[in-house]
Amino acid sequence: MSQFLEMNYRAIIGQALALRRTAQSVRPDDSVVTQGKHRIVLFGCGDSYGVAELGRWTFLSMGLNAVTLSPGETKYVQLTDQDLVIAVTASGRSIELIEALKMTKRNGVSTVVLTDNGEGMASDYADWLWLTKSGAESYNISPSATTTSAMAYLLLVASQIDGTHQQLKTDLDRLLDKADDALQWAEAEGSRLAELVVPQSALYMISEGPNLVAAQIGMMKYNEFGVAKGIAAIREEFKHHYVLSTGGTDSAVLILDTPSPRDQDYMNSLRKVLDARVYGLSASAALGLHSSLVQVIPNTMAMQMAAYHTVKRHSPSMMWFRQPNAQAFKIY
Incomplete structure (x- = not known):
């Protein structure tokens, strides 16, 4: 197996530790920045867009006004000092995101x-900095630990906002306690899923609600490795x-919340x-996760594992992202 794939695998299996480290870095007053804001606007690129989407679902579930944008879309939206922008970027170097942050700052918008x-x-344009602790050895591989760590950070901040959202806090505590079990489950599920995938054919990742984020991340992983054509689709x-x-x-x-007979008919x-x-x-019942928002994290791990095991089966000597495709656009 190539060094490139080994680096990707190390990042994937490091997620249990990354989640626990990140949880310790969340400050008890991080949620204060959301108070009194008319709207929360989240944006990011690639995996970070998926993280932003999970943030949107989380804030919407709490009755807050939240939208997700790709950074380039900010020019189509009127942003004011009544908004809060949360910019998600694992590496902090996305060109389009930095340009969007510059624009929001010129408009007097508060930024996280x-x-x-x-x-x-990107940190140069932050009023507040939320720092994850993924332990990533490189930002030039397929993102994994950086993604789920950012998901966990957002969910932990959201759990501070509304004391009535007890299930979210309970499930986050369970996930952190059983993070190693979640990772072991994710590898077993991902390995089985990889056996179904035919190289260069389409893999449809179908879901709805928060778990559509796991489908979107899975799509990105398969497309990054170029081993199959990943397509994320809303169930309906x-x-x-x-x-x-x-x-x-x-x-x-x-990709499901709690499986039902309706799901079996669909399949x-x-x-x-x-x-x-x-x-x-669907996230293992043994993990005891009842909130679909938290289930997204182990389901995302499983899709990361699935893409990794698929490329390991069919292209174990892969040295880097597909060329010249990876250099078609300057994104950093």
Whole structure:
């Protein structure tokens, strides 16, 4: 196996420790910045966009007004001093995100930068800095620990805001206590899912609500490794149009909250009508996680593992991201 894949695997299996370290770095008053704000605007690129989406779902579940934007979309939105911007960037060096932060600062908008790299340029534009502790040895690999650490940070901050959101806090405590078990479960699930994937065919990752974030991250992992064509689809939207282009050697994974007979019917349609290879993924009941917001983290780990084990099976000598594709755009 190549050194590149080994580095990616080390980052993935380091997530249990990364989550615990990050939890210790969350300050008890971090949520104060959200008080009195009319709207919370989250943005990020790549995996960090997925983290921002989880933040949006979290704040919406608490009755707060929250939206997610890609950094380049900020120019289409009127931002004021009544808004709070939370910019998510693992490395702190995304060009588009830094430009968006510059614009928000010119408009007098309060900014939080959630990052794993406090020395990154994005931190220069932060009124408040939220720092994760992933222990990443490089930001030039497929993100994993940096992603779930940022998810955990946002959820922990949100759990400070509303004392009535007890299930979120309870589930976060359980996840941190059972982080090693969650990682072990994720590797077993990811390895089994990888057996279904046919190289260069489509893998549809289907979900809804917060767990759509795990589907989006899974899509990114498969596309980063270039081993299959990752497609994230909202559950209902798949029924309306994705279904019409599915076939041949395509696979699908349905990412669930708590599985139900309705989910089995959905999977049967994928399997029997579309002749697709189908996998159902839901966070292990043994973890005791009842909040779909927290379930996103182990489900994301499982999708990271699935992409890694797929490329390990079919392209173990992969030295880096696909060329010249990886250099088509300057993003850092």
